[in-house]
Every structure is written in structure tokens, then in C-alpha cells.
Amino acid sequence: MATDYSVYQSIYSYMNTILGQLQSLGTLGQTTGTGSLYSSGRTTPSGMSFGETFQSAAGRLGVPESMDAIFKEAAEKYHVPVNLLMAVGKAESGFNPDAVSSAGAQGVMQLMPSTAAALGVENAFDARSNIMGGAKYLSQKLQQYNGDIDLTLAAYNAGSGNVEKYGGVPPFDETINYIRRIREYMGQELSTGRTVTGTSAGQSRKASGTLQNTASDIDLTQQIAEYFVGMMRLQMMSRVSTLGLGSSLGSTDSDGTSLW
Incomplete structure (x- = not known):
């Protein structure tokens, strides 16, 4: 029986929408439908937002x-x-x-x-x-x-x-x-x-920042990446559940690593 790829296309389109929503977020750890997640309460030394x-x-x-x-x-x-x-x-x-x-x-x-x-x-x-x-x-x-x-x-x-x-x-x-x-x-x-x-933003901060500030920024950038990944994963899991795909998408990668 031929595989119906329309479901996968639907998920792909949906995730593009979610990406746009994530890009519009203004603060780290903003409350979502699942509550405030991945919030460390930290800001950069200059107090910049997410x-x-x-x-x-x-x-x-x-x-x-x-x-x-x-x-x-x-x-x-x-x-x-x-x-x-x-x-x-x-x-x-x-x-x-x-x-x-x-x-x-x-x-x-x-x-x-x-x-x-x-x-x-x-x-x-x-x-x-x-x-x-x-x-x-x-x-x-x-x-x-x-x-x-x-x-x-x-x-x-x-x-x-x-x-x-x-x-x-x-x-x-x-x-x-x-x-x-x-x-x-x-x-x-x-x-x-x-x-x-x-x-300009990066250059001005690099020129005026200290080694400690740079380390803090790198650490926060990693947290931001984790925040994105976590949000995307939760949204994908929610979408899969809504579509009733269950295990049809597969819960592990080709090497046996859990995708969820």
C-alpha cells in the first residue's frame, strides 16, 4: 500500500507556522499553552531580552x-x-x-x-x-x-x-x-x-564587553537553542497526538536513539 505523505506535509507546514511564532517571542521562558517552560530567569549582563x-x-x-x-x-x-x-x-x-x-x-x-x-x-x-x-x-x-x-x-x-x-x-x-x-x-x-x-549589535557588544560577559552570552545562547528545541519538540508531539499517528512516525531514529 502506498504511503500517504499528506500527513507529513501537514506537519511540515504546521512547524513552519510554529517557527514564525517562536521568532516573535519577546522574552525567555514566555508562557505557552503548556505553561512556562525552559525558563531560567536569566538575562544577559546588559539586561537584554530573549x-x-x-x-x-x-x-x-x-x-x-x-x-x-x-x-x-x-x-x-x-x-x-x-x-x-x-x-x-x-x-x-x-x-x-x-x-x-x-x-x-x-x-x-x-x-x-x-x-x-x-x-x-x-x-x-x-x-x-x-x-x-x-x-x-x-x-x-x-x-x-x-x-x-x-x-x-x-x-x-x-x-x-x-x-x-x-x-x-x-x-x-x-x-x-x-x-x-x-x-x-x-x-x-x-x-x-x-x-x-x-x-552592529555583535560588534558593539564585542568591543565593550568583557570575557565574563562573552561567556555569559554563549551560555545564554545555548539556553536559547535548548528552548527552541524543546518548544519544537512539544509542538510536534502535540501535533502527532492530534493527528492520531501514534507510533506511525516512529519513536526512534535509525540508530535506535529516541526522538522524543
């Missing part, structure tokens, strides 16, 4: 991540519409993390060095840091202009001083066209189509 520590480790290891996911994370963190944030990134640099304008603006969101420094962006050419900085800046301007997107974009392009000077959107062709172009992009389903490798 997610921040994982990103720092990923940066040190050169692990690529989706730029789309970074935009989504930044939008959620700073309460900025993701379509607005991505539209600005597309208009400013075409999502190019290495872009430099004739005026000296840098990175995906084209931050001027002084602005980047004020926003806490240490490396404007690190896509994650740059996008986070751009999202923070847009959030500040949205608050300043009571959610008015046109004024926010005008300030991003021409500066808040010109918005105040003209009592609204400055009568500059560049700024008017800039706002129009971003409005068009906001109505589209944008995707960067890029993966990037984080660097």
Missing part, C-alpha cells in the same frame, strides 16, 4: 535574516504603519543598505550621520539598526504632527524647520513629489526581496 540576545548572537554569527521581517518588527516596535515604513525605505534607497546620497545620508532609510547618532544608530550601514532608527524617527514625527502622514513625510524629506516655516508641506517640487511617490508605494504590496546579515 529576542535581543538572539539577534545579537545572530549578528555575531553572521546569520542572514529577511529585510521584510525587520521592517515588520520595527513597525510594531515603534507603532508605525508597516506600509509607510517600507514605502519610505523604497523611496529613499530602494532598500539598499549600502546607499549613500550626495548629501551624505546613509543606509536603507537614508539617515544623516547626526540624525543616526541622535537615534542611537551606531552603524548606519547595518540594515537592522538603520531601519529601526528610521522607524523611531518616523514615530517621533507622527507624534509631533498628530498622525499627519503628509507632514511627517515632509519633515523626513525637507526637515521639520521647513514644515514650521511654511506652516505645512513646503512648496518644494522635490518634497511634493516625494510625498506623492510614497503614497503610491503605500498602496502597493511591497517586498524588499532581500536578506541581510546583522553586524
Whole structure:
């Protein structure tokens, strides 16, 4: 009798969903449907959260991540519409993390060095840091202009001083066209189509950290890995039980090692 692989495909799709859920976790040992598991109650010496520590480790290891996911994370963190944030990134640099304008603006969101420094962006050419900085800046301007997107974009392009000077959107062709172009992009389903490798978080921590901090980070990174494995295993076991597969998937590997 032919093997029905649809069940396996269902499990595979399900685990992809679970992976996305795990990637969105913000704290180590967050409560799940089975209770708070694999929680050590520990933080890094700098007090970074689970997610921040994982990103720092990923940066040190050169692990690529989706730029789309970074935009989504930044939008959620700073309460900025993701379509607005991505539209600005597309208009400013075409999502190019290495872009430099004739005026000296840098990175995906084209931050001027002084602005980047004020926003806490240490490396404007690190896509994650740059996008986070751009999202923070847009959030500040949205608050300043009571959610008015046109004024926010005008300030991003021409500066808040010109918005105040003209009592609204400055009568500059560049700024008017800039706002129009971003409005068009906001109505589209944008995707960067890029993966990037984080660097700045790992470099800054390496430069300022001690040997003890490094050892603690390595230890916590191992705990994070164990947390992921444990969560994935529990979710798989739950799925197998729900599907009623029992022993049909096999409880041991080819060498006799228990899979569960």
C-alpha cells in the first residue's frame, strides 16, 4: 500500500507556522499553552531580552535574516504603519543598505550621520539598526504632527524647520513629489526581496564587553537553542497526538536513539 505523505506535509507546514511564532517571542521562558517552560530567569549582563540576545548572537554569527521581517518588527516596535515604513525605505534607497546620497545620508532609510547618532544608530550601514532608527524617527514625527502622514513625510524629506516655516508641506517640487511617490508605494504590496546579515549589535557588544560577559552570552545562547528545541519538540508531539499517528512516525531514529 502506498504511503500517504499528506500527513507529513501537514506537519511540515504546521512547524513552519510554529517557527514564525517562536521568532516573535519577546522574552525567555514566555508562557505557552503548556505553561512556562525552559525558563531560567536569566538575562544577559546588559539586561537584554530573549529576542535581543538572539539577534545579537545572530549578528555575531553572521546569520542572514529577511529585510521584510525587520521592517515588520520595527513597525510594531515603534507603532508605525508597516506600509509607510517600507514605502519610505523604497523611496529613499530602494532598500539598499549600502546607499549613500550626495548629501551624505546613509543606509536603507537614508539617515544623516547626526540624525543616526541622535537615534542611537551606531552603524548606519547595518540594515537592522538603520531601519529601526528610521522607524523611531518616523514615530517621533507622527507624534509631533498628530498622525499627519503628509507632514511627517515632509519633515523626513525637507526637515521639520521647513514644515514650521511654511506652516505645512513646503512648496518644494522635490518634497511634493516625494510625498506623492510614497503614497503610491503605500498602496502597493511591497517586498524588499532581500536578506541581510546583522553586524552592529555583535560588534558593539564585542568591543565593550568583557570575557565574563562573552561567556555569559554563549551560555545564554545555548539556553536559547535548548528552548527552541524543546518548544519544537512539544509542538510536534502535540501535533502527532492530534493527528492520531501514534507510533506511525516512529519513536526512534535509525540508530535506535529516541526522538522524543
